[in-house]
Amino acid sequence: MLQTPEQKASVKTRIAPTPSGYLHLGNVMSFAITWALARKQQGTVVLRIDDIDNTRFRPEYLQDIFDTLEFMGIDYDEGPRNAKDFEQHHSQHLRLPQYRALLDKLVQKGLVYACPCSRTQIAAVSPDGLYPLTCREEELPLETPETAWRIRIPEDTLITFHDELVGNCTVALALEMPDFVIQRKDRIPAYQIASLADDLAMRINLVVRGEDLMLSTAAQLFLAQQLNATAFTNSQFVHHPIILTDSGNKLSKSDDALSITEMRNDGLTSEALWKKIAYTLGWKDAGVTDAQSFLERFSLADLPHHIDQI
Numbered sequence: 443m444l445q446t447p448e449q450k451a452s453v454k455t456r457i458a459p460t461p462s463g464y465l466h467l468g469n470v471m472s473f474a475i476t477w478a479l480a481r482k483q484q485g486t487v488v489l490r491i492d493d494i495d496n497t498r499f500r501p502e503y504l505q506d507i508f509d510t511l512e513f514m515g516i517d518y519d520e521g522p523r524n525a526k527d528f529e530q531h532h533s534q535h536l537r538l539p540q541y542r543a544l545l546d547k548l549v550q551k552g553l554v555y556a557c558p559c560s561r562t563q564i565a566a567v568s569p570d571g572l573y574p575l576t577c578r579e580e581e582l583p584l585e586t587p588e589t590a591w592r593i594r595i596p597e598d599t600l601i602t603f604h605d606e607l608v609g610n611c612t613v614a615l616a617l618e619m620p621d622f623v624i625q626r627k628d629r630i631p632a633y634q635i636a637s638l639a640d641d642l643a644m645r646i647n648l649v650v651r652g653e654d655l656m657l658s659t660a661a662q663l664f665l666a667q668q669l670n671a672t673a674f675t676n677s678q679f680v681h682h683p684i685i686l687t688d689s690g691n692k693l694s695k696s697d698d699a700l701s702i703t704e705m706r707n708d709g710l711t712s713e714a715l716w717k718k719i720a721y722t723l724g725w726k727d728a729g730v731t732d733a734q735s736f737l738e739r740f741s742l743a744d745l746p747h748h749i750d751q752i
Contacts, residue, residue, distance in 0.1 A: 453485030455648040456641070457511075457518065461491060462498040463695025464703045465510050468652070468685040471719050475682050476650040477516050477733070478740040488644055489521030494534040494541075494636040504528065510702050513712055515733040520644075534636055541631035541639050545624060547669055548593060549584065554624065556582040556589035573620050591625035593665070601660040606680045607745055608653075613660035622661055638662045638674060647677045652684040654692055680742070683749045685722060722749060 457473050459465065480487045491507060493499055504525045511518070522528035534541075548554050557577040568574045573592070582589060599616040623632045631639075637658070641649065651659065659679060666674040684692050693700055702715070713731045720730035720739070724746050728739045 453480055453483040453648050454488065454644070454646055455480045455485060455650055456488040456490045456644065456646050457516075458490045458492050458637075459507050460495070461493055461500070461503040461507060462495070463503055464506050464701035466693045466695060466700045466702060467718065467722065468693040469695075470510060470514060470702060470715065471685065471722060472650070472652055472682065473511070473514065473516055474716075474719055474733075474736055475680075475740075475745065477518075478737050479648065479650060479680065479742065481737055482740060482742075485648065486520065487518040488646070489518045490640060490644065491522065491528055491532065492534060492633070492637065492640075494630065494633060496535070501525065506703055513702070513706070514715065515712065534640070537636075537640065537643070538631065540643060541635050544635055544639050544665075544669065545591070545631060548624065548665070551668060553594050553668060554584065554591050555580070555594065556584050556586045557592050557621075557623075558582070558586065558589045558627075572618075573622070575621055578621060588627055590623045590627045592621040593624050593668075595619075595621055595664065599664065601663050603659070603663060603679055606678055606742060608681060608747060611656065611681075613657065615657075615660050615664055619657050619661055624665075634658060634661045634665060638665050638671070641677070642666075642671055642673055645673065647673070648680070649677050650680045650682065652692075653681040654684050656681050683746055685749050724749075 455476055457476050459469060459473075477487055479485075489511070491504070493504075508524055522532040545554070555578060559573070559576055561571075564573055564576075565571055567576075577592070578594065584591065595616045597616050599614070601613045601615050603611055605611050622634065624635050625631050640646075641662075649659065659681070663675060665671075686692055695701070702710070705715075716730050716732055716736055720726075720728045720736065723744075725739060725744070730736045730739055
């Protein structure tokens, strides 16, 4: 459950965008929910920009994060103040030693194996794209070139946790995300490792995500269980609904026409954006015009479990 008044000061969460495209309405709605949840509990908000996967990184995407937060009027307590500060002091690539320390602990437990399979090879034998455990028993040396590292997930592994919005959740991890990658072929730790390590290091205890990342939460809880990282397993979780397009797909950063930047170029004001966020959440007559009025209106109990297509 959400914490009592005596515990509120200890709440700490993060806004964690990726600089892989221009932010869209779904991103800023998540920012607003995360920020309001923390501020309602007098908690701490961290800005953490997840740039571990730099294949789609562009400087303008990084700058867009700071510009959008300023446009929204959302503040935060820890994290980079601008793009230069981020690149010099806060990039995830500066924290690679911490990520590799977690990987080493998993290796020492005998839970890691090497896998050279490509996505094309996996798709050829697994139409649903799920990894068919091809290399689990191959015992390739972990130093084998052009191999990713995968984590062994025992058959019938179920991850259960309580979500403050949707209630008790159970994920059949071995079936839905079998032996997922924890280190890429380029030897960069994968998202699941980096995100968990950062949450632990930053002492995050309220994890707010879109419902499309429920599997990631289950994967990170599995890793935390293997590492006895109780700070993460004891965290609060909120998985809010995501916005879908008319075609039933979630909003994508690849569609620049739906980006906040493009809408601002077409005349979108900050007030209009906040009204759009409130309307999307079903708060049609809430009088929301800025961050403060959104905070005053905000209640976790009033968040919808489903958002109609836009």
